[in-house]
Amino acid sequence: MNVLEVNKTDYENCIADHPLHNWTTGAGRDVVPLNVTRTYYFISGKGFCFGGMKVAIHVHNPPPPPSASPIRSASPVRFSTFRSQIFVPALFAVAAVWDSFLMAL
Template sequence: MEGTKKRVFASSISPTMVFLFLGFAVLLILPMASATRFTVGGNMGWTTNFNYTTWAKGKHFYNGDWLFFVYDRNQQNVLEVNKTDYEACNSDHPLHNWTTGAGRDVVPLNVTRHYYFISGKGFCFGGMKIAVHVENLPPPPKASPIKSFAPTLSSKGHIFLMPIVFAIGAAWDSFIYLW
């Protein structure tokens, strides 16, 4: 009896609803896919005797990225300061205290500008400071014109597209059947 109810429910969902659901899921995932979460210091984390200037060198920080600070919550902290206080390791007047008490703090980089972070309590003098420049994402490259001999979706592209469509449909059908 219960299996009949499940099958009736699954057959009452139209293909349009399936495509709408998948479309919304893709739209929700896309913005998250472009952001990067950087663990400050990599495997070393936010600690003393580490050169964060060298760690940040060569990395591009874009609007929407995140800095993830991992540190000893009983000793260190994460303070955002201005450039003058960064250079002097002055933690008396931070712009923002990102310390949550867990030793796992995430800082959103959602404004295009320079960010300066230090650890107070004297740890800044041991190297616990980092400056990053956040910039906007570069525009995507312009597509080259399609040449007449290049394959398009109307020809060979269906070879790759159709298995994906069938796999999504099979997964959806299994999900509905088990639900």
């Protein structure tokens, strides 16, 4: 068996005549670095591709590592927290009254 990297057209049609790269090193120790974000197409030559010996691998960038959530401490209530707990509901209440007033006109 051999490992041939080909383009998409050659992959779809199992054409091994002009591979982009021959990764065959022998004894089943073929190693292919997949370090670029793209789709890789590999086939096995000598007619084995027609029997299903082919694979397409799409390599993505790794996701960013998760950020650590902030540690909450038992700190006293701040003005901004108080303001968001009072101001935002009050704003919605005023908006609802204003909307009702405009509907009554």
